[in-house]
Amino acid sequence: MDSLNGLQDRMRALVDQRPPASFWEKVKMLPKLKRLSDMLPRVVKDGPCHQVIVEDDPDLGTLPIVKTWPLDGGKFITLPLVFTRDPITGERNTGMYRMHVYDGRTTGMHWHIHHHGAGHFRKHRELGRRMDVAVAIGVDPQTLYAATAPLPDGADEMIFAGFLREEPVELVKCIHSDLEVPAHAEFILEGYVDPAEMRTEGPFGDHTGYYSMEDQYPVFHVTAMTHRRDPVYTATIVGRPPMEDCYLGKATERLFLPLVQKLLPEIVDINLPVEGVFHNMAFVSIDKVFPGHARKVINAIWGLGQFMFTKIVAVFDKDVNVQDIKDVIWRLGNNVDPQRDIIIQQGPVDVLNHASPEIGFGSKMGIDATRKLREEGHSRVWPPVIEMPVEIKELVTRNWKEYGLG
Numbered sequence: 387m388d389s390l391n392g393l394q395d396r397m398r399a400l401v402d403q404r405p406p407a408s409f410w411e412k413v414k415m416l417p418k419l420k421r422l423s424d425m426l427p428r429v430v431k432d433g434p435c436h437q438v439i440v441e442d443d444p445d446l447g448t449l450p451i452v453k454t455w456p457l458d459g460g461k462f463i464t465l466p467l468v469f470t471r472d473p474i475t476g477e478r479n480t481g482m483y484r485m486h487v488y489d490g491r492t493t494g495m496h497w498h499i500h501h502h503g504a505g506h507f508r509k510h511r512e513l514g515r516r517m518d519v520a521v522a523i524g525v526d527p528q529t530l531y532a533a534t535a536p537l538p539d540g541a542d543e544m545i546f547a548g549f550l551r552e553e554p555v556e557l558v559k560c561i562h563s564d565l566e567v568p569a570h571a572e573f574i575l576e577g578y579v580d581p582a583e584m585r586t587e588g589p590f591g592d593h594t595g596y597y598s599m600e601d602q603y604p605v606f607h608v609t610a611m612t613h614r615r616d617p618v619y620t621a622t623i624v625g626r627p628p629m630e631d632c633y634l635g636k637a638t639e640r641l642f643l644p645l646v647q648k649l650l651p652e653i654v655d656i657n658l659p660v661e662g663v664f665h666n667m668a669f670v671s672i673d674k675v676f677p678g679h680a681r682k683v684i685n686a687i688w689g690l691g692q693f694m695f696t697k698i699v700a701v702f703d704k705d706v707n708v709q710d711i712k713d714v715i716w717r718l719g720n721n722v723d724p725q726r727d728i729i730i731q732q733g734p735v736d737v738l739n740h741a742s743p744e745i746g747f748g749s750k751m752g753i754d755a756t757r758k759l760r761e762e763g764h765s766r767v768w769p770p771v772i773e774m775p776v777e778i779k780e781l782v783t784r785n786w787k788e789y790g791l792g
């Protein structure tokens with residue numbers, strides 16, 4: 387796509403589908419349904435990822451895995467697609483969890499408690515069963531992105547990848563397990579996680595711009611490695627934003643807005659600024675209609691999938707361009723009476739939030755920066771904004787820049 391908004395249009399078309407009212411509408415929908423069925427992954431007999439099979443002595447030491455920052459606990463695989471199955475429903479999950487390399491055969495598996503992979507881990511632990519895990523490294527960008535997307539529990543990332551690619555992802559069965567992995571991957575690591583085993587993982591210089599410190603995580607054992615004949619190892623470097631992962635995050639912001647708007651139609655736009663590392667800050671504009679409307683949206687966002695982690699949510703009126711940080715700060719400063727307009731709430735926070743007193747539990751702040759209504763305790767007149775002609779605005783901006791302040 388030329389821009390992220392192009393992706394958004396396709397997502398909107400997908401979520402805005404209404405059931406056909408007439409026979410002819412049904413007929414017209416058929417090509418669309420065909421396209422939807424094209425999204426389903428296709429299991430093939432063989433693929434380039436099986437060109438070379440290393441079963442006897444797989445060694446991660448043969449891969450150019452990077453240690454990124456000085457205080458990192460070691461080398462980390464940073465762009466792995468981790469495939470697991472729910473032991474009860476058989477549902478597939480693909481997630482991206484960093485893997486701390488301990489030696490040639492073992493790595494950490496950084497499953498945060500909220501991740502779907504961690505859910506599969508818990509179920510295996512309850513059943514007392516060893517867990518098959520397969521890791522793909524080096525896939526097409528759409529499939530890679532899909533593994534990072536905040537899909538609902540049980541939604542198959544490989545179907546979502548098919549939607550983005552507009553053609554099915556081809557999967558092959560692993561050599562040692564029933565897991566299926568992308569046939570065109572550069573590398574596949576096959577192995578298992580023993581639910582009884584935990585090991586110290588980290589530290590790792592993370593996408594927050596801080597190190598995430600050591601903690602206990604499950605361990606992945608490599609039992610086989612397969613790869614292409616001339617494989618290319620892919621990695622990403624995260625650190626103080628903006629780094630590469632910020633583009634994935636922005637893609638998510640644009641792509642999932644239509645889905646969020648399906649649930650909260652009053653939302654006009656959302657900006658998750660990259661410096662807010664996606665879970666620290668959200669600027670939301672709404673079409674405010676009733677008293678308490680901004681508070682309703684703040685609470686709804688805290689109840690919505692991975693948005694539950696958002697530490698600071700600020701809500702603005704629809705005429706505010708939340709993508710323009712200057713506009714955001716101008717309104718935030720002018721429109722907020724802190725005593726009345728701020729909500730402090732406790733709840734789940736991101737595991738990477740080092741400021742919360744406990745790992746994964748802390749507080750969040752909601753800010754109502756909309757114009758206040760009488761019913762919201764504002765009996766005074768709300769003053770109008772000064773509307774300035776475009777030429778004046780441009781002149782002022784130019785002067786500002788000339789003084790090196792722009």
Ligand SMILES: [Mn+2]
Nearest residue numbers: 479480502537
């Ligand atoms: Mn998932």
